[in-house]
Amino acid sequence: MTFKMVTRYAHSPKDIQHYDTDQLRQEFLMDKIFSAGDILLTYTYNDRMIFGGVVPTTEPLEIKLDKQLGVDFFLQRRELGFINIGGAGSVSIDGKEDHIEPHDGYYIGMGVKHVVFSSDDASKPAKFYVVSTPAHKTYPNHKLAYKDSIAMPMGDQEHMNKRTIHKYIDASLFPTCQLQMGYTVLEPGNSWNTMPCHTHARRMETYLYTEFGDKDARVFHFMGKPDESRHIVLEPDQAVVNPSWSIHCGVGTSNYSFIWAMCGENQTYDDMDMVDMHDLR
Ligand SMILES: O=C[C@H](O)[C@@H](O)CC(=O)C(=O)O
Numbered sequence: 001m002t003f004k005m006v007t008r009y010a011h012s013p014k015d016i017q018h019y020d021t022d023q024l025r026q027e028f029l030m031d032k033i034f035s036a037g038d039i040l041l042t043y044t045y046n047d048r049m050i051f052g053g054v055v056p057t058t059e060p061l062e063i064k065l066d067k068q069l070g071v072d073f074f075l076q077r078r079e080l081g082f083i084n085i086g087g088a089g090s091v092s093i094d095g096k097e098d099h100i101e102p103h104d105g106y107y108i109g110m111g112v113k114h115v116v117f118s119s120d121d122a123s124k125p126a127k128f129y130v131v132s133t134p135a136h137k138t139y140p141n142h143k144l145a146y147k148d149s150i151a152m153p154m155g156d157q158e159h160m161n162k163r164t165i166h167k168y169i170d171a172s173l174f175p176t177c178q179l180q181m182g183y184t185v186l187e188p189g190n191s192w193n194t195m196p197c198h199t200h201a202r203r204m205e206t207y208l209y210t211e212f213g214d215k216d217a218r219v220f221h222f223m224g225k226p227d228e229s230r231h232i233v234l235e236p237d238q239a240v241v242n243p244s245w246s247i248h249c250g251v252g253t254s255n256y257s258f259i260w261a262m263c264g265e266n267q268t269y270d271d272m273d274m275v276d277m278h279d280l281r
């Protein structure tokens with residue numbers, strides 16, 4: 001089992017004016033999220049979000065972070081959300097076990113000492129996409145069932161962006177300190193997400209792109225200030241960090257889905273600064 005957590009720093013919008021493709025990818029793309037039997041995490045200085053993949057096979061896996069965070073245990077001053085996009089599995093939360101079907105997940109509040117992930121079948125492992133944000137208060141744990149998410153139909157076929165935004169962690173469902181999280185699914189024949197696009201200076205956001213329509217499909221993710229955009233080409237199961245000042249949207253060569261997660265100043269999902277199409281460059 002490999003446990004790895006890499007660090008990514010925060011940037012000024014001016015920095016990326018000078019980045020070539022390699023540097024842009026090095027700073028903003030997480031090219032490997034899921035690796036069988038391993039835990040691969042990224043610590044971004046954008047609002048100190050930790051995110052990544054936990055893929056248990058024959059052995060259960062636990063995220064053990066204390067020295068790196070200067071605490072006694074991982075969730076001493078943090079909360080955690082996850083969504084499983086692999087096979088069925090389970091999570092044990094301080095010894096209490098719960099089964100996790102594909103596309104289900106969990107919110108786990110500050111103070112939980114042990115979160116242990118396992119897969120039902122090592123040959124079809126669960127893929128837990130995990131996101132953790134700093135917390136100051138304990139809120140109750142919540143199972144996140146796909147069927148209990150808030151499903152918001154968005155877009156239309158004419159604009160190639162017909163999709164459903166599933167809100168899993170939202171202030172209208174239950175309280176968290178900072179974390180908001182959801183899963184957006186594009187319909188076949190649709191390829192644009194979040195267009196018209198937006199920024200939200202009050203929150204940063206990460207996107208994990210997954211479930212592409214075919215194995216050679218790619219998503220072109222757009223970032224940067226609206227008038228100085230850049231793109232990053234992604235394979236399935238890769239993630240990007242979006243600073244508060246950056247747009248975040250993409251177009252795929254097939255349909256796909258993505259898991260988004262946010263934290264920062266507020267928890268108001270609709271608090272977005274919509275970008276006028278005339279301002280995009
Ligand atoms: O701030 C909100 C986030 O960018 C996403 O929820 C957008 C999204 O899922 C979509 O447009 O499909």
Ligand SMILES: [Zn+2]
Pocket residue numbers: 198199200205248
């Ligand atoms: Zn957003």
